[in-house]
Each structure stands twice: as C-alpha cells, then as structure tokens.
Amino acid sequence: MKTLVEYIARSLASEPDKVEVIEEHRGDRIVIHLRVADDDKGRVIGRDGRCANAIRSLLHVAAVRSGVRASLDID
Numbered sequence: 001m002k003t004l005v006e007y008i009a010r011s012l013a014s015e016p017d018k019v020e021v022i023e024e025h026r027g028d029r030i031v032i033h034l035r036v037a038d039d040d041k042g043r044v045i046g047r048d049g050r051c052a053n054a055i056r057s058l059l060h061v062a063a064v065r066s067g068v069r070a071s072l073d074i075d
Contacts, residue, residue: 001062001070005032008055013040030070032059044074 002023010016018037023030036044045052056072063070 001030001059001066002032004062005034005055005059005072008058009034009036009044012043012051013037014043015040028069030063030068031073032070033073033075035075041074 002021006019006021009019009021013019013036015037018035018040020035022033022035024033025031034044043051044055046054052072052074059070059072
C-alpha cells in the first residue's frame with residue numbers, strides 16, 4: 001500500500017524527489033503519512049479534495065484486499 005500511494009503521489013508532484021511516504025502500524029490499522037513539497041500540496045489534494053479522495057479510495061480497495069484497515073494523512 002505504501003508503494004501504491006508513493007507511485008500516485010510521485011506521478012502528480014512536480015518535484016517527485018521530495019515525496020515521502022511513511023507507513024505506521026497502529027494495532028489493526030495502517031496509517032500512511034504522505035509528505036510532499038509545499039508547492040505540490042495543491043496538486044496532490046486537488047480541487048475540492050478530489051485527488052486526495054481518489055487516492056484514499058484506491059488505498060481503501062488495497063486495504064480490503066489485504067484484510068486490514070488503512071487511512072491516509074497528507075502533511
């Protein structure tokens with residue numbers, strides 16, 4: 001799931017070298033922290049949060065297939 005989020009974020013960002021994805025395990029839940037450059041936050045979040053919601057939807061599908069719960073935090 002970490003690689004999925006990282007691939008999508010690097011594709012959207014204008015500075016893909018500054019994309020950082022950290023996977024944190026909290027019991028039965030996985031929290032993925034996504035950090036991008038300040039200029040790329042708008043691109044990753046998208047207008048009205050559409051890109052962020054699309055990434056969260058794909059993450060949810062991957063989590064269900066793996067049998068875990070996952071959430072995405074964009075920093």
